[in-house]
Each structure stands twice: as structure tokens, then as C-alpha cells.
Amino acid sequence: MPLLAVRHVTTYRYRQAVAFGEHRMMLRPREGHDQRILEDRLEITPAPVDLRWLHDVFGNSVAVARFSGRAAELRFDSYVRLDHQPSGADDLHLDQHGATWPFSYGPEEGTDLGRTIERHFPDPDREVDRWARRFTRENGPTDTLEVLSGITHAIRREFAYIAREDGGTQAPVRTLRLGSGTCRDFAVLMMEAVRSLGFAARFVSGYLYSPGRDGSGHVGGGATHAWVRVYLPGAGWVEFDPTNGIVGNRDLIRVAVARQASQAVPLAGTWTGFPSDSLGMDVEVHVTSAEQAEAAGAAASGNAPAPGRAAAALV
Secondary structure, three states, rough: OOOOEEEEEEEEEEEEEEEEEEEEEOOOOOOOOEEEEEEEEEEEEOOOOOOEEEEEEOOOEEEEOOOOOOOEEEEEEEEEEEEEEOOOOOOOOOHHOOEEEEOOOOOHHHHHHHOOOOOOOOOOOHHHHHHHHHHOOOOOOOEEEHHHHHHHHHHHHHHOOOOOOOOOOOOHHHHHHOOOEEEEHHHHHHHHHHHOOOOOOEEEEEEEEOOOOOOOOOOOOOOEEEEEEEEEEEOOOEEOOOOOOOOOOOOOEEEEOOOOOOOHOOOEEEEEEOOEEEEEEEEEOOOOOOEHHHHHHOOOOOOOOOOOOEOEEOO
8 A cells, every 4th residue: 555645625614704613623643553644734724823632532633723813714724644554354363252243342341342332323123233133143153254244345235325415424223214325324324233233333534545546446535434443352443334345444544433423523613603604615635645645746836635626524
């Protein structure tokens, strides 16, 4: 995998100058053995009077900006270049007791995993439960990766991806009934499905690298992306992207990890003015190999790659 570069620009526009409240950004990728930041830059216009960084309860990097004065436009421009080391299903090594389902986490793991095993959405008629059981054997144990891969690929194969401009996610039961949703909806569905089987799961927000020449290598590129991490004994937290049927972190740049989707919003803040003042939001996200980014930057006589267009920040 080449070095990757991410350009993420969000612009809010208003009919007249408005005042801005505090804004929180979750745009900086999480570093670890599989991804390492080589360069990062965050430019905010108008410049905030204060910008501080913190780690939230999950260890995500969060930038908090405060403003003074008024403006008719607010722009957040993030650029990151990172070394990304991909891994797939063949790289996973599960402990023997976790290699087949059902299994129980050990007492120490179970205590720390806590609420990531609990269901977070109502399922009164057990629709999600029944759907998840499709991927297990009625008689005898089922291979753990077979269960999780089956759910991942079934969502990719059986559900229609539909981008949605409004934020938030729809309930897993609704996603099942509609047979469609966004990547965040699919991540929440899979998270609840595997939790119904006793797995610990977390929501992940980040970026998707589409290696196809025309950017069509995966579904959901051109905006922030979402998928799931499941904790497996011996392998630890493992990525599953049900939107694209990816097992492992290949082409997935992890930014924020949380217990539920509402805790991993890339950008959130407030403004003060008349409701009619808002003219909307534009989001530009482009993920490229570093070589492509440098070529685009040179062509534009700039230091960062030319961005691509996206309809919404959360899809």
C-alpha cells in the first residue's frame, strides 16, 4: 500500500454574518502499528481565538475551536499524509477458544469490553436477532470468522447503498425493513447484529481509499466513511466494512472509534443567527496515494491535493 493523503474540507455558508459557538472536530486519524501520521495540517477560516486538543473517553483526538466576531462563511480544511499498513482476514490469528462461535470473553476482557457487548437499539420483535442467526449453524459451533464475514458480505450484497444528506443514523430494524441505507446505517446494523450474538463491537468513523482509477473502487468514497470493529480473542479489534465487504483494514483509514455512532461525529458546532441565514454546507473529501497527492498539488501550485466533491459530510 502506498502512503495515503486525505484532504477534507467543510464549508458552512450564511446569508449574512453570524456568530459561531464552539466547534468540535474529529478529523485526525488514530495512530498505531497499522497507521502512522507523517504530516497533518488543520486550517480554520476565520481563525479561532482558541484551538485546543484533547483525547476523549475512547482515546480519539478531538480539536475544540472557539471563535469571536462574525462571518458569513466558516471553513475547516484538514490535510493528513500517513503510512497505512493493510491487513486482511489471512492475517488474523484467533485464540482457540474464540475461533468458533459461540464463545465467552474471559473475565478481564469482559469487564473492560462492558457496554460494547450490550444492545443499544430496541428490537421488540427480534428482527435483528433472527437476521443475525442466519449466519450461524443450527447444529454445532460455527467458525467465528465465517459468521462475521457472512454478515459483512451479506449487507454488501443484499442492501442498497443510498447517500443521505441529513446527519444521524436510522434504527437497525428500519434498515432491515427498507433494505437500504448509508454506510453509517450499515455499520449500526452490523454492530447490533453481532452484539445480539454476544460479540463486542464498536462504531468507526474514518476515510475510505478507493484505488480505482475513476474513484469507483469502493462504495462510499468522496465523504467520511463508517464501519465496525469487533473484538476477537487473540486478534484484538478487527475491522469489518459491511458497505464494501471488507474484512481487515485494507483501504480503511480509522479516525474515531466509539461505542455508538453519535459519539463519532467528524464535525459539530453551533452558530447564532436567524434560521433563514443558513445557506447550507459543502463537504469535499479526497483520499489518494501520496504520489497522486503530490502530483495534484504540483499541478495546482499548492501543498495539498485538489479535493473531490461530496454531497454530505456523513454518509
